[in-house]
Amino acid sequence: MSAETHGLPLARSGSLRSDYEYVEGWGMAVGHYNRVLRPRSVEEILVSYENARRSGVPIALRGTGCSYGDPSCNAEGHVLDLTGMNRILDFDEQSGEIEVEAGVTLEQLWKFLLPRGHWPKVCSGTMFPTTGGALGMNIHGKNNFQVGTWGDNTLEVDLVLPSGELRTCSREQNADLFHAAIGGLGMLGTFSRARMKTKRIYSGEIEVRGISTRTLRAMMEYFEEHKSHADYLVGWIDCFGGGDQLGRGLIHEAHYLPEGVDPDPKASLKVGYQELPANIMGVLPKDQVWRALSLFNHDLGMRAVNLAKFHAGRVEQMGGPYRQSHAGFNFLLDYVPNWKWAYGRRERRGLIQYQPFVPDETAHDVYSELLKHCQRKGFVSYLGVLKRHKPDPFWLTHALDGWSLALDFKVTPANREALWKHCHEMTEIVLEGGGKFYFAKDLVLRARDRERFYPEGRFESFCDLKRECDPDGLLQSDVWRRICSETEEKRGA
Numbered sequence: 208m209s210a211e212t213h214g215l216p217l218a219r220s221g222s223l224r225s226d227y228e229y230v231e232g233w234g235m236a237v238g239h240y241n242r243v244l245r246p247r248s249v250e251e252i253l254v255s256y257e258n259a260r261r262s263g264v265p266i267a268l269r270g271t272g273c274s275y276g277d278p279s280c281n282a283e284g285h286v287l288d289l290t291g292m293n294r295i296l297d298f299d300e301q302s303g304e305i306e307v308e309a310g311v312t313l314e315q316l317w318k319f320l321l322p323r324g325h326w327p328k329v330c331s332g333t334m335f336p337t338t339g340g341a342l343g344m345n346i347h348g349k350n351n352f353q354v355g356t357w358g359d360n361t362l363e364v365d366l367v368l369p370s371g372e373l374r375t376c377s378r379e380q381n382a383d384l385f386h387a388a389i390g391g392l393g394m395l396g397t398f399s400r401a402r403m404k405t406k407r408i409y410s411g412e413i414e415v416r417g418i419s420t421r422t423l424r425a426m427m428e429y430f431e432e433h434k435s436h437a438d439y440l441v442g443w444i445d446c447f448g449g450g451d452q453l454g455r456g457l458i459h460e461a462h463y464l465p466e467g468v469d470p471d472p473k474a475s476l477k478v479g480y481q482e483l484p485a486n487i488m489g490v491l492p493k494d495q496v497w498r499a500l501s502l503f504n505h506d507l508g509m510r511a512v513n514l515a516k517f518h519a520g521r522v523e524q525m526g527g528p529y530r531q532s533h534a535g536f537n538f539l540l541d542y543v544p545n546w547k548w549a550y551g552r553r554e555r556r557g558l559i560q561y562q563p564f565v566p567d568e569t570a571h572d573v574y575s576e577l578l579k580h581c582q583r584k585g586f587v588s589y590l591g592v593l594k595r596h597k598p599d600p601f602w603l604t605h606a607l608d609g610w611s612l613a614l615d616f617k618v619t620p621a622n623r624e625a626l627w628k629h630c631h632e633m634t635e636i637v638l639e640g641g642g643k644f645y646f647a648k649d650l651v652l653r654a655r656d657r658e659r660f661y662p663e664g665r666f667e668s669f670c671d672l673k674r675e676c677d678p679d680g681l682l683q684s685d686v687w688r689r690i691c692s693e694t695e696e697k698r699g700a
């Protein structure tokens with residue numbers, strides 16, 4: 208369909224593409240039919256703003272839509288898809304600094320960097336997010352405790368404001384905007400360009416060690432003992448484990464190889480060396496694995512899968528350290544394309560991820576209570592992932608001196624209401640423990656929850672800056688309306 212058929216004025220839109228389609232959160236539990244605008248330049252971003260303003264509807268910014276919930280969904284307007292702005296603009300091999308357009312994905316980045324002996328400083332568990340989306344959420348990796356968030360490793364961004372201005376922001380220039388827009392949920396403007404640091408590497412492989420742990424306490428103690436020298440630490444937790452095995456799991460600790468250790472870095476630094484195998488165990492085509500997984504996608508099946516994984520972890524530990532490709536280690540979840548379909552493929556079915564961030568002092572008690580609460584209520588997470596974090600200076604950041612525990616829950620039309628209630632109960636436990644949340648992994652928080660976890664006045668300052676950058680409130684999304692409404696009502700805005 209052409210843009211005209213949806214009532215979008217074509218004035219000055221030139222070659223701006225526009226389609227009408229179903230746009231959903233990555234977890235599939237939320238979605239709407241939207242007009243999707245696809246700019247390929249700053250000019251076209253400005254045209255998109257103007258067209259949305261004329262149509263009288265707000266727009267949500269979107270990268271590849273890898274946020275589990277609703278940050279790039281918009282029930283009330285258009286969606287601006289930035290994936291068309293995907294050029295790598297510059298790379299300095301000496302400093303390792305790279306400059307890209309905001310639609311460049313993590314996959315594009317590592318495939319460009321690796322043969323040049325570099326790797327992205329921060330990787331999420333999937334390689335598909337865009338740079339703009341990574342900035343919008345200020346994403347973290349399994350090395351957050353060492354290198355900080357995506358924003359910590361960003362030197363400069365260009366932000367296209369709804370007011371029509373293009374502002375270059377860094378720690379020195381427009382510093383408030385830099386610290387508010389990174390992690391700012393795409394509410395202040397559209398990132399069009401970014402310059403970032405990258406990591407020098409001397410091999411396409413990384414050394415990994417599996418450590419099986421019988422309790423959450425043991426896992427956390429291991430992290431604390433090793434976080435000063437490990438490059439990466441991540442813990443998988445069997446959320447079905449109870450009693451004296453509550454929080455049992457498997458840690459993966461990884462280290463970059465120093466220069467000279469890899470006998471043939473030229474070979475391992477090739478992209479082909481990193482590619483994930485096309486078949487699992489040599490037989491089952493990767494793109495069909497989600498079908499097999501769907502057979503286990505219920506409490507009994509996942510209890511068995513988690514138990515098997517726990518025992519496999521004990522065997523892995525006995526095998527000692529091993530080498531793995533960077534892509535294999537960082538993007539393990541991408542091994543199984545569309546694994547989320549195992550949770551159901553029809554609209555509003557799927558999964559939500561619930562990821563509370565809790566200060567070090569209270570984390571063990573809060574997470575133990577959450578795991579027990581889940582078991583009591585019959586909502587056990589099918590996947591639990593523990594990470595260690597450190598604070599950063601971004602206004603709406605989720606990061607802190609503490610921990611996060613990511614929990615995946617299956618959503619069906621039948622369990623939706625009860626699951627949301629369960630999450631609200633968990634939220635109470637987290638907030639009581641001084642914790643906070645990350646909107647890339649959220650679909651359940653309410654404005655009253657959000658009000659309790661930002662430092663006094665922080666969110667209000669962000670809203671003031673939004674009024675300056677976006678006086679007409681053009682940039683909105685489902686999550687923004689969900690977490691804002693109560694504040695805005697109180698302020699009479």
Ligand SMILES: Cc1cc2nc3c(=O)[nH]c(=O)nc-3n(C[C@H](O)[C@H](O)[C@H](O)COP(=O)(O)OP(=O)(O)OC[C@H]3O[C@@H](n4cnc5c(N)ncnc54)[C@H](O)[C@@H]3O)c2cc1C
Nearest residue numbers: 270271272273274332336337339340343346347392393398
């Ligand atoms: C399997 C899986 C594993 C994951 N693992 C991790 C992990 O380990 N760590 C982690 O931190 N996250 C993780 N994530 C979440 C993911 O990294 C973030 O949600 C990320 O923001 C997705 O990027 P995107 O390009 O898909 O952006 P979207 O999800 O489309 O958008 C994210 C936000 O950025 C805004 N935005 C998008 N583009 C722009 C732009 N150009 N300018 C301004 N704002 C913009 C959007 O409005 C929205 O608020 C994971 C997601 C999946 C599916």
